[in-house]
Amino acid sequence: MKAADVVLRWADLYTRGLDPATAGVRRDELASDLWEHAAHEPRAGGAILSRAIRGVPADLAWRYEERRRVRGLLPRSQRIVSGAVSTMVLAAASALIVFGVVAISRTSAMALRGEIRPFSETAVWVIGLTALAVVGLLLLVRQRTRWLGAVVLAASSALVHFGLYDLINKSATIGAMIVSPMWSLAVACVIGALVLLFLSAALLWAPTRKALA
Amino acid sequence: MPRRKAGVLLPLELAILEHGIAADSFYGFALARSLADGASTLTAHGTLYKALARMTEGGLLTAEWEDHAPAEAEGRPRRRLYRVTGEGAKANAAAQVAVPLVSPKVSLA
Numbered sequence: 001m002k003a004a005d006v007v008l009r010w011a012d013l014y015t016r017g018l019d020p021a022t023a024g025v026r027r028d029e030l031a032s033d034l035w036e037h038a039a040h041e042p043r044a045g046g047a048i049l050s051r052a053i054r055g056v057p058a059d060l061a062w063r064y065e066e067r068r069r070v071r072g073l074l075p076r077s078q079r080i081v082s083g084a085v086s087t088m089v090l091a092a093a094s095a096l097i098v099f100g101v102v103a104i105s106r107t108s109a110m111a112l113r114g115e116i117r118p119f120s121e122t123a124v125w126v127i128g129l130t131a132l133a134v135v136g137l138l139l140l141v142r143q144r145t146r147w148l149g150a151v152v153l154a155a156s157s158a159l160v161h162f163g164l165y166d167l168i169n170k171s172a173t174i175g176a177m178i179v180s181p182m183w184s185l186a187v188a189c190v191i192g193a194l195v196l197l198f199l200s201a202a203l204l205w206a207p208t209r210k211a212l213a
Numbered sequence: 214m215p216r217r218k219a220g221v222l223l224p225l226e227l228a229i230l231e232h233g234i235a236a237d238s239f240y241g242f243a244l245a246r247s248l249a250d251g252a253s254t255l256t257a258h259g260t261l262y263k264a265l266a267r268m269t270e271g272g273l274l275t276a277e278w279e280d281h282a283p284a285e286a287e288g289r290p291r292r293r294l295y296r297v298t299g300e301g302a303k304a305n306a307a308a309q310v311a312v313p314l315v316s317p318k319v320s321l322a
Binding site for chain 2: 007025026028029030031032033035036037039040047050051052053054055056057058059060061062
């Protein structure tokens, strides 16, 4: 690979996720510089790489400043809402996964002791929905896919229903609570609140038409 | 690293302004060659273009892509041409007064 290609690959990397116009200007300007450098000095590979490597700290500082500048353009209220929604979604997703893992471990322990039949239909639902919630959490990590992660998490909210159903015979607390007349309403409210939270976040984070273009 | 005061120009920015005032318009690689002043080590890409972007945003320089025609005629990518603004020229003049590039010799005798 030529030195100029290495520099342009590096530019693609550190401009990723920035405003496309800003990133485009940097890349085109670098392409011009690299062409001029090669035309001026035919065997400039080493010098070009040296310029690129010495500039890495400045490249990263520029990227940091650009991201901060763009964030600063958002209204304060929008930044606060976005931060609060991210925190709530992460907390709810983590709680959902912990709940699924607890349900799976209880079921597994009882199945290993031979007290219940392994892989009942409910247990399979719990395993599947917990795995789906983990996928949703992983999708939240990247800015571009976090709206999809929120949609996946909304679908995996049914874990609350199946998990509780699975734990009826395995947890004395849940076994006692299920006889309450408000039980069904409470479970429906929890699931409804989770779906509402995740879908609201998905709408907030959904890519705009401009970003998709 | 301490944050520098607003309005204080770095040596690289001063050098860019001086080059820009002398050259009317300039582009990145020509500037890097001029700053190297005959030495083989050119200013790093990141350092150079970060400074140019900061100065443009600060109103000290203007930047525009050159027309397609000369670039196509020479078979090269278009250059991004910079010019020093009135504000840039003023900042350069103020910095020269504050810190003369050639310090007067002081006799210690």
